[in-house]
Amino acid sequence: MTDKELIELVRKQDSKGFETLYKIYYKRLYLLAFKYLRKEETAQEVVNDVFLKIWTDPALLNQIQSPGPYLSRCIVNNALNLISREKKQHQKQEQFLMGFQEEEHQSDEALVLEQQLQQLEMALDQLPPQCKKVMMMSKFDKFKQQEIADRLNISIKTVKNHLTQGYEKIRVILSKEQVFLLFLFFNQLFR
Amino acid sequence: MTNINHLHNIPYSLIADQAEGNISAEGLEQLELWKNTSPEHLKKYNELLLLEDQLRLLALSKHIDPQKAWENFAPSLENTTQQSPKSSVRKLTTYYKWAAAAAIVLSILYFYKPEFFTGIKTIRTAKNEYQKVILPDGSEINMNENTTLSYNSWLFLKNRKVNLQKGEAFFEVKHQQAHPFLVKMDEVNVRDIGTSFNLKIEQEQIVVIVNSGKVALEANSSKVDSVTSKSLLLSEKDKGIFNRKTKTLSSQKNTWLNYKSWCDHKLQFIQTPLEEVARDLEDAFGKAVILQDADLKNRKLSAYFDQQSEEEIIRIIAASLQLQVTKKDDTFVLYK
Numbered sequence: 001m002t003d004k005e006l007i008e009l010v011r012k013q014d015s016k017g018f019e020t021l022y023k024i025y026y027k028r029l030y031l032l033a034f035k036y037l038r039k040e041e042t043a044q045e046v047v048n049d050v051f052l053k054i055w056t057d058p059a060l061l062n063q064i065q066s067p068g069p070y071l072s073r074c075i076v077n078n079a080l081n082l083i084s085r086e087k088k089q090h091q092k093q094e095q096f097l098m099g100f101q102e103e104e105h106q107s108d109e110a111l112v113l114e115q116q117l118q119q120l121e122m123a124l125d126q127l128p129p130q131c132k133k134v135m136m137m138s139k140f141d142k143f144k145q146q147e148i149a150d151r152l153n154i155s156i157k158t159v160k161n162h163l164t165q166g167y168e169k170i171r172v173i174l175s176k177e178q179v180f181l182l183f184l185f186f187n188q189l190f191r
Numbered sequence: 192m193t194n195i196n197h198l199h200n201i202p203y204s205l206i207a208d209q210a211e212g213n214i215s216a217e218g219l220e221q222l223e224l225w226k227n228t229s230p231e232h233l234k235k236y237n238e239l240l241l242l243e244d245q246l247r248l249l250a251l252s253k254h255i256d257p258q259k260a261w262e263n264f265a266p267s268l269e270n271t272t273q274q275s276p277k278s279s280v281r282k283l284t285t286y287y288k289w290a291a292a293a294a295i296v297l298s299i300l301y302f303y304k305p306e307f308f309t310g311i312k313t314i315r316t317a318k319n320e321y322q323k324v325i326l327p328d329g330s331e332i333n334m335n336e337n338t339t340l341s342y343n344s345w346l347f348l349k350n351r352k353v354n355l356q357k358g359e360a361f362f363e364v365k366h367q368q369a370h371p372f373l374v375k376m377d378e379v380n381v382r383d384i385g386t387s388f389n390l391k392i393e394q395e396q397i398v399v400i401v402n403s404g405k406v407a408l409e410a411n412s413s414k415v416d417s418v419t420s421k422s423l424l425l426s427e428k429d430k431g432i433f434n435r436k437t438k439t440l441s442s443q444k445n446t447w448l449n450y451k452s453w454c455d456h457k458l459q460f461i462q463t464p465l466e467e468v469a470r471d472l473e474d475a476f477g478k479a480v481i482l483q484d485a486d487l488k489n490r491k492l493s494a495y496f497d498q499q500s501e502e503e504i505i506r507i508i509a510a511s512l513q514l515q516v517t518k519k520d521d522t523f524v525l526y527k
Contacts, residue, residue, distance in 0.1 A: 019261060026257040031248050040251070048264050055268055117249045120242075124249075139246040140253065144211060164203035170242060 003066045011058045021067060022051055028110040029075050035113060036079035046082060050074045068108040076109055123173040127166055134162035200225075201235055210243045310345030316358070319477055321454070326353070328365055330372065333454035335359035335391075336477060359391040361454045366404075375411070379433045379440075382407040388425075389451045399431040400450045408433065410440060449475065458496040458504065465490045468508065469525075476501040483526035487514070 001009075001020070009017025026047060033043035050071065054060055064070045124132060133152070137143045138159075145163070149156040205222045208214040214222070226236050301308055316322050316338045324332040324340075327347045334340065338358025343350070351372045353362075364372045366385025374381040374390060379397055381390060386404020391397070399408050408431040409422040423440050425431045430445035448459045452475040460468055466488040469480035478501060482488055490512055496504050505523045509516040517524050 019265070022261050022264065023257040026260050027252060027255045030255055030260070031252055034251060035244070035248060044260065047260075048267070051264065052268070113248070116245060117252060120245050120249050135246075138207070138211070140250040142250075144213060145207070160204045160207070163207040167203040167207070167239060167242065168201070171238070174242075 003068070007061050007064055007067055010054065011061050013055075013058060018051075018055055025067065025071050025110070028114040029071055031117070032072060032075050032110040032113050033079050036076065037082065042082065043079075046075060046078045050078060066108075068111050072108045072110040119174060119177050120170070123170045123177070126173055127169055131162045131166050131169070134159055135166040138163060200232070201239070203239070206236070206239050206243070310343045311341055312344045313339065313341040315339045326351075328367065328370075330365045331363045333361040333363075333451075335361075335453050355390060355392065357392050359389070359453070361387070361389045361402075361451045363387040364404075378411050378435065378438075380409045380411055382409060386427075395435055397433040397435065399425060400445045400447070401425045401427055401429045401431075402451065403427050406431075408440060408442075410438075456496075456498050458494075460492045460494045462491045462493055464488060465492055465512070465525075468492050472501060472504065472523075479522045480505065481522060481524045483524055487525060487527070 006017055006021055006024075010021050029047045029050070030043055033046040034040060037043050037046065053074075061067075061070075124135060127135060130152075134148055137148045137151070138145070143151070145156055145159045148154075149159045152159075202222055202225050205214060205218045205225075208218055209222065222236075226233050314322060314324055314334065316334050316336050318336050320336050322334045324334060326332065326342065327344060328351060330351070332340065332353070335358055338360055339356040340353055340358075340360060341356070342353045349370065351367070351370050352375060353373070354375045356377075362372075362374065362383070364383045364386055372383040374383070376390075376392060376397060381388065381399055383404070383406050386406055387402040388404075388406050389398075389400045389402065399406060404427065406425050407422055408425055410433070421440075423431050423442050425442055428445050429442055430447075431440065431442045433440055448461070449457075449471040452458045452471060456475065458471060458475060460471075463471075465482060469482055472478075472480045492508060492512065494508065494511065496507070499507075501523075502518070505516055505525070508514070509525060514525050514527060517526075
């Protein structure tokens with residue numbers, strides 16, 4: 001199913017189509033919302049709010065060709081609105097939140113974020129096994145350096161060295177990756 | 192800190208400590224110092240913060256379960272928006288409304304126009320009501336008052352069958368070799384061989400008078416088993432009678448000239464006693480004619496009336512026989 005067909009289904013209030021849209025986009029939109037809001041619960045609320053509005057007012061999708069950029073924009077707008085509301089700054093209008101003019105080249109912030117995270121995961125996979133393990137324990141399992149040292153039966157200095165090595169390697173891999181992506185991008189442009 | 196001077200001068204370890212929220216005051220001071228020594232350092236620091244952040248998002252993404260999120264989210268769709276369930280409910284109820292409307296229309300049709308479902312047309316005439324029916328094959332039926340007949344309009348051209356339930360009717364049948372014309376009654380059938388005839392169901396007998404052509408009067412064997420003769424072939428001017436009490440068929444020459452005057456309004460009298468004239472007039476018009484004086488009964492009348500009203504006819508009779516006539520309600524009284 002293409003994005004266009006999916007949008008058409010949702011516009012016709014097809015519940016199966018809506019569920020599909022939700023499941024495809026939920027993860028990346030949630031991450032995007034979290035990136036702004038830093039609260040898991042609020043992030044989830046923002047995502048659900050956006051989907052709810054689309055469901056209750058399918059006309060919002062009338063001008064939309066591709067759901068990705070639109071949904072990303074909605075998430076960002078809603079997240080920013082939430083932040084500003086928390087700061088008691090009600091400058092943004094409700095209408096603006098869901099209103100969105102699709103331009104020819106739309107950036108899809110959630111998609112960009114998702115791709116960045118995929119690259120990061122690939123970079124993590126390229127680390128030496130012990131280094132990767134320490135990085136994963138530190139970043140994914142949220143273990144303190146001392147805990148990692150205890151569990152892996154290594155010194156805290158070794159843990160620090162692994163972390164340092166990990167950061168450095170990922171940074172290098174990602175910068176190479178970015179050059180490669182840039183190359184791909186230009187390749188696309190000048191084809 | 193040896194790390195600061197190695198690996199492009201980036202204090203990864205301090206940044207890791209900070210990310211963990213476990214940085215010492217001394218470490219934080221060193222980190223701040225490093226950040227502020229050059230814009231290049233600050234840029235690197237920011238890059239690493241971004242990386243740190245992305246690592247956290249990546250960690251978070253491992254716990255995201257869209258299926259579970261959907262299961263939590265879906266009920267709120269039904270509760271708060273009610274758009275989709277409502278619209279589907281609305282669709283359903285409109286569907287039922289239409290179905291109910293259709294059911295009502297169909298049952299009304301079934302009640303008032305059963306032929307809509309079966310093709311069977313039933314025609315009834317009330318008192319003083321006369322009706323001419325033209326059948327699908329072009330045959331004609333003149334129905335007298337208080338008469339009921341039915342036929343299947345769908346099958347009629349293949350199966351020319353008319354049910355005469357009660358009353359009297361004059362049939363003019365278009366002859367078709369391949370499709371005989373059958374009039375079914377409860378106890379007898381009249382099979383026509385291309386003719387016109389009058390059929391009357393009376394309390395005690397069923398009478399067929401053949402106007403032209405030939406008909407067969409048959410006892411319906413499923414209803415009547417004690418009939419001695421199962422069928423009679425009747426020709427022009429013949430009168431066939433089924434006696435409903437004795438269940439017997441008989442035939443005789445028809446002497447009654449005005450048997451079909453009720454439908455053609457033609458009355459013929461040849462030396463007819465006035466008593467019979469009065470009866471024929473009543474039969475033809477449904478209005479009683481009373482002879483006030485007993486000796487009027489045997490006065491004879493010869494006359495021919497065509498398409499005249501009853502009142503005209505009565506006045507002509509009265510004039511020709513030198514009688515007086517009065518009209519009381521719907522009754523004519525003849526007297527000297």
